[in-house]
Amino acid sequence: MKLLSDRFALITGASQGLGRELALAYASEDVRGLALVARGKEPWQKLKSEIDKIAPATNVVIIQADLGSITDIERVAAITLEACGGRLDILVNNASTLGPVPMPYLLDYPVDDFQQVLNVNLVAPFLLIQNLLAAMIDHGGSIINVSSDAGRVGYPGWGAYGISKFGLEGLSQTWAAELAETPVRVNWVDPGNMNTAMHRDAEPNEDPTAWADPAAVTDIFVFLASEAGRHVRGQRLEAQSNWRNAITKG
Amino acid sequence: MLLPPGLPSIKNIRKTVKPKSVNRTTAFHLPSELNADRPPERRGLARDRVRLLVLDRNTGQVTHTRFDRITEFLDPGDLLVFNSSRTLPATLVGTVRHLPWAVEVRLAELLPDGTWLGLLVPSPQKAENVVTKGLILEFAQDFRCEVLERDQRIPRLWKLRFSKSGTEFLDSVYRIGQPVRYRYLSAPWRLSYYQNVYALQPGAAEMPSAGRAFTWRLLLQLRSRGVESASITLHAGLSSYLDGELDRQHLAAEEEYWISEEAAAKIRGAKNSGRRIVGVGTTVVRALESIAAESGGEVRACHQYTQLRITADYRLQIVNGLLTGLHEPEASHLDLLAAFVPPPTIYATYSEAIQQRYLWHEFGDLNLIL
Numbered sequence: 001m002k003l004l005s006d007r008f009a010l011i012t013g014a015s016q017g018l019g020r021e022l023a024l025a026y027a028s029e030d031v032r033g034l035a036l037v038a039r040g041k042e043p044w045q046k047l048k049s050e051i052d053k054i055a056p057a058t059n060v061v062i063i064q065a066d067l068g069s070i071t072d073i074e075r076v077a078a079i080t081l082e083a084c085g086g087r088l089d090i091l092v093n094n095a096s097t098l099g100p101v102p103m104p105y106l107l108d109y110p111v112d113d114f115q116q117v118l119n120v121n122l123v124a125p126f127l128l129i130q131n132l133l134a135a136m137i138d139h140g141g142s143i144i145n146v147s148s149d150a151g152r153v154g155y156p157g158w159g160a161y162g163i164s165k166f167g168l169e170g171l172s173q174t175w176a177a178e179l180a181e182t183p184v185r186v187n188w189v190d191p192g193n194m195n196t197a198m199h200r201d202a203e204p205n206e207d208p209t210a211w212a213d214p215a216a217v218t219d220i221f222v223f224l225a226s227e228a229g230r231h232v233r234g235q236r237l238e239a240q241s242n243w244r245n246a247i248t249k250g
Numbered sequence: 251m252l253l254p255p256g257l258p259s260i261k262n263i264r265k266t267v268k269p270k271s272v273n274r275t276t277a278f279h280l281p282s283e284l285n286a287d288r289p290p291e292r293r294g295l296a297r298d299r300v301r302l303l304v305l306d307r308n309t310g311q312v313t314h315t316r317f318d319r320i321t322e323f324l325d326p327g328d329l330l331v332f333n334s335s336r337t338l339p340a341t342l343v344g345t346v347r348h349l350p351w352a353v354e355v356r357l358a359e360l361l362p363d364g365t366w367l368g369l370l371v372p373s374p375q376k377a378e379n380v381v382t383k384g385l386i387l388e389f390a391q392d393f394r395c396e397v398l399e400r401d402q403r404i405p406r407l408w409k410l411r412f413s414k415s416g417t418e419f420l421d422s423v424y425r426i427g428q429p430v431r432y433r434y435l436s437a438p439w440r441l442s443y444y445q446n447v448y449a450l451q452p453g454a455a456e457m458p459s460a461g462r463a464f465t466w467r468l469l470l471q472l473r474s475r476g477v478e479s480a481s482i483t484l485h486a487g488l489s490s491y492l493d494g495e496l497d498r499q500h501l502a503a504e505e506e507y508w509i510s511e512e513a514a515a516k517i518r519g520a521k522n523s524g525r526r527i528v529g530v531g532t533t534v535v536r537a538l539e540s541i542a543a544e545s546g547g548e549v550r551a552c553h554q555y556t557q558l559r560i561t562a563d564y565r566l567q568i569v570n571g572l573l574t575g576l577h578e579p580e581a582s583h584l585d586l587l588a589a590f591v592p593p594p595t596i597y598a599t600y601s602e603a604i605q606q607r608y609l610w611h612e613f614g615d616l617n618l619i620l
Binding site: 061063070071074075078079081082083085086131133134135178181182 | 334336338339417420421424425440441442445447448449450451452466470474483
C-alpha cells in the first residue's frame with residue numbers, strides 16, 4: 001500500500017516544471033486517478049507514457065484548458081468530477097503564468113496582461129476550489145496552492161505575478177478559515193527557487209543551476225496529500241526549508 | 251453518465267413502467283411578470299434569500315418566509331436528499347453541410363447504448379422537414395452527430411449518435427454548448443448560474459433547480475444543527491419539448507439515476523427510525539419512489555432508468571417532505587405535488603403564491619411541503 005493509493009488528484013499546470021514532477025510523484029505513490037490540466041497540447045504523450053510505466057493502474061485524464069477562461073474552468077471541473085466519480089481527494093493549484101516577459105514594471109504593465117495574470121493565478125484557484133468542493137467535503141480532501149516568495153515581498157519588476165501570489169496567500173487563508181470545521185484541508189506551499197522554464201524566463205540573467213530541481217521538492221506535496229498530513233491545515237510551508245519542523249501542531 | 255465506482259452494473263434498465271392516466275390537478279394563469287428572468291444574485295439578492303412558501307401537508311397552512319430560514323422548519327435527524335447531477339451545457343448548434351440551415355440540438359438523455367436522445371430545433375423553423383434519418387449535424391471540425399431514428403414515445407426527440415464518447419464527448423460539449431434557456435430570461439446567463447453549489451457529475455439537461463438556493467454557508471449550518479444529508483444522482487431531462495400539445499400531455503420522460511450504497515443506507519436508516527425524509531426536488535422523489543416501487547418499499551443502491559409517473563393517487567413510500575420550485579400550469583411536476591397534498595390545497599396555495607408575487611422557474615422562489 002503506497003501513500004496515495006485510492007486517492008484521486010487534480011493538478012493544474014501539469015505538462016512541465018513542478019506540475020509535471022508532481023504528477024510523476026503522485027503516480028509513484030499509486031494515486032487512483034490523475035486529472036492533469038495544462039494549456040498546451042504537445043508534451044502530453046511522453047508524460048502519459050511515463051505515468052503508465054510507473055503506475056499502470058492509474059486512470060489519467062488529460063484536460064487541455066486555458067485557466068484564464070471561466071468556461072474552460074467549468075469544463076475542467078465537469079471532466080474531473082466525471083473522471084473521479086464525484087469523489088476528489090487532492091487538488092493542487094499549481095498553474096501560474098508570469099505574464100509578459102521580460103516582466104514590465106507596474107509603471108508600464110498593460111492592463112489586459114495584468115488581468116490575465118490575475119485570472120490564471122488567482123481567480124482560477126478560487127473557482128476550481130469552489131467548483132470541486134462538493135467532491136471533497138463529505139470524505140475530506142487536501143487542497144494545496146502553490147505560492148511564491150513573491151507573494152510575501154513586493155519585488156520591483158515582479159509585476160502582476162507577485163501581486164497574484166499575494167492574492168493567493170490571502171485566498172488560501174480565507175478558504176482555510178471558512179473550511180476549518182470541515183474535513184477539507186487547505187495549505188499553501190512556497191516551493192522556493194526551482195530550475196523551471198518559467199523561472200528562467202523570469203530571471204534570465206541568473207544562473208539556473210543554482211536553483212533546485214523541481215523533482216527534488218515534491219515530498220511536501222506528497223505528504224500534504226497523504227494520510228500522514230491529515231492534521232496539517234491552514235498552513236504556509238516552504239518546500240526547501242525544514243518544513244517538517246515548521247508544521248504547527250493543531 | 252459513467253458508472254460511479256462501487257455501484258452495481260446496469261442490468262435490465264429501461265424497464266417500461268406504464269404511465270398512469272393523466273389527472274389534471276390544477277389550472278391557473280401565471281402572469282408573465284412572475285417569471286424569474288434572472289438569478290437572484292443578479293436582482294440584488296443573496297442566493298439563499300429567495301422567498302420560501304412553507305406548506306403544511308396536514309393542515310394546509312401556509313407560512314411565508316425567506317429561504318435561509320429553512321433551518322427553522324427542519325429538525326435534527328431530518329434527512330435532506332439532494333440530487334447532485336451537474337448541469338450540462340446541453341444546447342449545441344449544428345450546421346448541415348451545403349445547406350443554409352442551423353439545427354439546435356438540446357441533449358435530453360444518454361441511452362444505455364451510448365447514443366443520445368435530443369430535441370432538434372431547426373432554424374428557420376419552417377425548415378423542419380430538413381430533419382430526417384441519416385442527417386449529419388456538424389458542431390466543430392472534429393465533432394458531429396448522425397440523426398438516427400425518431401423516438402417512439404416523444405416524437406420531438408430523435409436518437410443521435412455522436413462522433414465522440416466519454417471524456418472526449420464531455421470535453422467537446424463543454425467547449426461549444428450553452429445551457430438550455432427559455433424565453434422568459436432577460437439575458438443569456440452563463441452555465442455557472444445553472445449549477446447547484448453541491449453539484450457533482452455532469453449529465454442533467456436542465457438544472458435540478460429546487461436546490462439552487464442552498465449556499466455552503468447554509469448547508470454547513472444545517473449540518474452543525476444535526477440535519478442530515480444524502481446525495482443521489484438523477485440526470486434530469488428537458489422540461490419542455492417546445493411543443494405546446496406535447497408538453498400538455500406531459501409524458502414522463504425517462505431519466506437515468508444512481509443511488510450509492512452510502513445514500514441508500516442513510517435513507518433506510520432515517521426510514522427505519524421514523525425520521526423525516528425531505529426530497530430536494532421532484533427528481534429526488536422520482537428516484538427514491540422508483541426504487542422503492544421496484545424493491546418492495548426498500549431503498550437500495552442502484553443504477554437504473556425510471557419512467558415512473560407520480561400523481562394524486564400515488565402512495566408515497568419513502569419521501570415525507572419536498573422542497574421544490576413553483577411549477578407551470580402544464581408541468582408534470584405539479585401532478586407530483588398532488589401525491590403530497592390534495593389538489594384543492596395546491597390550487598389554493600398557488601393562488602396565494604401568485605397573489606403574493608412569488609417568482610417562478612429555475613431562478614425563482616421555493617416551496618417547502620412538510
